Every structure is written in C-alpha cells, then in structure tokens.
Amino acid sequence: MFILRIAPVQAIVLRAITWREKDRLLVLLTKERGKIFALAQGAQVPQNRLAPATQTGAIATFWLARAREFDRVTDCRIEQILTRIRQDILALTAFSVVAELIELAVPLEVSDEGMFSEVLWFVKRLEEGLSPTKWLVATQIRLLWRLGWMPHLLSCSLCGAEIEKEQVPFAPSAGGVICESCQVHRKPADTQFYSIAVLQAIYSLWQQPRLIETLHLRPTLWQQALTLLRNHWRYHTEAENKAWKVWQQIASIRAFPFATRKIQP
C-alpha cells in the first residue's frame, strides 16, 4: 500500500534551482531536518501558488511529502521574503557565499536546531541593513565553530602559548595561529601573516556575534579577516566557493568605482 506522509518544516531557502522546465529544486536549511533538498513542482510558473515562497532567501514553512528522489513541496506558508538581497548585489553575494558554504559543509538530513536558529538570526541582521563585509566575517566564524573547524586565533595552535606579536602567522593546516618558538620548528606551506587586530576582531565576533553592530575596524583589516576565513574554509571543504569570486569582483569595483577596468572574460 502507498502511504503519503506529509510533514511541515520551518526553512530558509538557501538556493532555488530551475529544474526541468517548470519546477524548482530547493536547497533548504530546516529546523527539523537540517539541510535537505525538496522539489517544488510547477514553481517556475509565475502564477503558481508555490512561486513566491520558493525563491532564494525566502523564510517559510513547507509541507513536504516523502518521495523517492526528492521530497515534494505540497504546500507552503511564507514568513518573510528577504528583499535586501534583491536590491543590493553585495548583500546578495554575501548571502550566496554563506549559502554555498552551508551547502558544501553541512551534512544532509542531520537535524541541528542551534545552527538553524543562528543562520536565521544572521539572515535577519543582513536584511536589517548590516554591512555585508562585517556580516560575512561574523557568520563564517560562527559556522566554522558549529562545524567543529574553529581555528586557534589568539593562542598558538601547536603549543597553546598566547600570541602577542603585531603580525601573526596563521596556517589553516596547523589549525590556526603559530607562535614564534613553534615557528622555528614548523612553518606550514599555507602560512600567511595577519594583523593581531584582525584575529582579535574575529575572536570577538565569535564570542559575541551581536558585536557586528558596533565593532569597528579599518576596511583593509576587514578584507584581511575575509581572506583568513576564506583560506580556512578552503582547507576544510577542499573546494573553491564560486560566490567568493563574484564577491571579489564586486568589492573591487566598489572600492574603485571610477577606475578604468579591463573586464576579465
């Protein structure tokens, strides 16, 4: 006998992919089941009742029927549609970077309510108008911590000694920063130097994500923080984040809006 089992999930749409001609395949982060895929049949048709809730950045309850390949969306109720990511390309790219990291690193069908509530909290701060750069730094360090990939930021990852120098060597393969005396014996190939202010800022945001509203740092130091996090993610996921490339292009255009640029093919 065929039993159709339908259950609701509270979700953020990380990505909506055009599927066949009229459908959308959704990558969802849910409260109940962690990261899952779900198929919304007919959602590509603008008049379809599932269309509004099945866009990237929608926060909604979805009723899902278990099916062989992907669960099927049978109904939905929108809680919020993120509008900023539709108007601000930098905010959209920041959202995409994080969505891609979750898609890469979070296992399928592993319920993690803490992760869901935190991502929801962050997504709402972005919607409220927070700087996408600061937002990216804070969101990423919290995700790294939740996935068990938290780097050592203020103490040596090899011996535990406190770091006091102004320029600090950091190597993802060593697990974070390396002190002077450990450096004599070990210098991993992926070592890069960062200002101590960068490490302190990332650490503070990990400890208290609410500081994103008030924490100030020179723009170049925020860029250093992003580089450090990007390298650390790349080491753990062993993959290049596609949205990062877009981020870099947009960020450089914004930094020099009137410069003559050669468009890279």
Ligand SMILES: [Zn+2]
């Ligand atoms: Zn050490």
